[in-house]
Amino acid sequence: MAVLVDLTKCIGCESCSVACKLWNKLPYGKEKSRRQKEKDLNDDNWTVIQEKHVEGENGKAYTRFVKKQCLHCLEPSCASACFSKALRVDPDTHAVVYVPELCVGCRYCMIACPFEIPRYQWDEPLPLVTKCEFCVGRLKDGDAPACVSACPTGALVYGERDALIARAHEIIAANPHYVDYVYGEKELGGTQWLYISDQPFEKLGFKMGLEEIPPSTYTHAYLSKVPFLAAAWGLFLAGMSYYHHRRAKNEKKPPEKKEEGDGRI
């Protein structure tokens, strides 16, 4: 499943972020030890609307509102970095979900995420990682994510990823004001949150120039061989040990005379 965000339709009402707070029972306005320059994601804000002031090609000033949340990569780097399987892909919905009770708090996911999405509960004594869960419970009930269902202007649309990509290209083709680019279609192997915009994405704070290959593929080639290598190395060492012991034994005592043992090893 996927969501298409049409940034031209967002009026900045923040229904989405309030819906997220309601559905996920997240607190408001807690004082954070980590100061943020603008409204941004943190352990209580799983999605935010950022107001961006851009100068158009015609020199005029424009205001655009950019919704920020986990993009739910098809090949999530966070999940591949997570050795305790706390971050994983939900098999039914393909949402990238986080299981707090498996988390060991290593924060590899935060380093691995190319979009810098996961946030840490820095002010908690037993901190966990937090991020958008794609309202996976709602998805399983056949509902749209909370934020999508609350959007009054149709800036957020929920559906099958292929259908939404086709729809995004249709919208772009029909209106020359759109930038001819669907953000998330190819980024790092594709994400399930897709964006279209009439202002250049780089001006709106999007990370551009990302590769089309998921980062996990680089490490997958050799990391997937690690278990076999480990087993083979163990076998090799065991073989060497056996050979060494046998040779040493043979050298010290000739085989003709065998001592009687007590039956123990």
Add this chain to the structure above:
Amino acid sequence: MAQNISRRDFLKLASGTSLFGLGVLASGCASEEKQSGGDGWMPDQYHGRGDFPAQLKGRVAIAPDNAAIVRDDEKCILCGQCIEACQKVMSVHGYYPLPIKDETACIGCGQCTLWCPTGAITERPAVEEVEAALADDEKYVVVQTAPATKVSLGEEFGLAPGAIVSAQQVAALRALGFDAVFDTCTGADITIMEEASEALMRLTKKQAELPHFTSCCPGWVKFCEYFYPDLMEHLSTCKSPAAMLGATVKSYYAEKQGIAPENIVTVSIMPCTAKKFEAQREELGVDGRVDVDYVLTTRELARLIKRRGIDFSALSPSGYDSVLGESSGAGRIFAATGGVTEAAVRSLYYFATKQQPPADLLSWQAVRGLTSIKEAAASVPGVGTVHVAVVSGMAAARHVLDEVRRTGRSRWQFIEFMACPGGCLGGGGQPKSEFPADEAVRRKRMEALYAEDKGAPRRMSHENGEVQALYREFYGAPLSARAEKFLHTHFEDRSGRLFDRETQSQA
């Protein structure tokens, strides 16, 4: 070592412990692994895949720097009532093409504050600032009360809608420490002096500027600037009554009392949130001094009175201060839809004919009542028949405005616009006595206003003795150069902040 462990015993112990540990770990795996979040609540309308049209969905956009209203996200339950008010009553939300240019559309009317069931949306508070001004001995704090507040403030203290509490309100304001208490109805009488003269001039000499649009409602004015800038030339250049009174206080009254205008702080008690935006308009000031410094809504005044522990019902009635405290019946009905028209036509008749208007114009039923669009005609000798329209609620206004835009002229020569349904008496700053804002309460308030008019010793603005003295001593005559400087304003095309036709051609 006292005890020897054989190799076999050690291995037994080690493998046993490992098996037990593995068992413990495995039991953890068997428990249900639940992802974080997702155990909260959403209102009923948010089920399904989100691709169906919902009756009430989401909420209106309120910019953080909105001068009129603010919202506390923590109280928002996404009920969608604000959208209902903004779209259906005011025709603002959803009435501009997307993408937006660079401003979040809001005319500041505050109807959403009346509809919001949790009190998440409220007026931008100014109580602290007013209290600070009251505590400052250097400042001479002057307050004025809008006509609509006189018939609604009592509701905050348990009185029935429509209870007339003007005298208690004045007493409460004195108890709060205001140095002078004036009546916005006096400002309304000044407005009528200017506006009736202006309308008469347009009717007789400058007919190209007809139809004449009233300009006392700040919500309506901003609506016109946003959506109908091509019709702005029809707007009366008159400031609102509150601004006129503020400008007069800081000039005429200051001079008369020998107070330095920069030490005067003008506060207005308004049924309105849009007045807070109006007060911040740069053009509403004279010689760098703003006309109105702070605006409190009816609700905020009630809060202030309650906070100070003033027993509202026990207050002995008090009258307005002189110089700017007398009001005619015409000034008092400004708060009802049709009131401005009736007041203007009464004086217009007199200005045109130098005779008192006939009795039916002193109780002009055709322009009274809560209907959103009313039509009437008045025969004024020497001018002819003046066709008037009275509109309240901006959704209704679009019908009239679209016709004016389409035909270039209209069937009407004089059109009154009020943003809120029923006029100021149903304003966005009024007590939340009924939820959602209800016609029964508005009707009670309206009836009280017309009773106030009927009981007034003088029924017409130009008969107001204090206003006559003001013109004699200060302004000279309506539309004089001095009156133009202090009492008139200009408007700004705001459509460019909402619309950008280059990027919205497809919208």
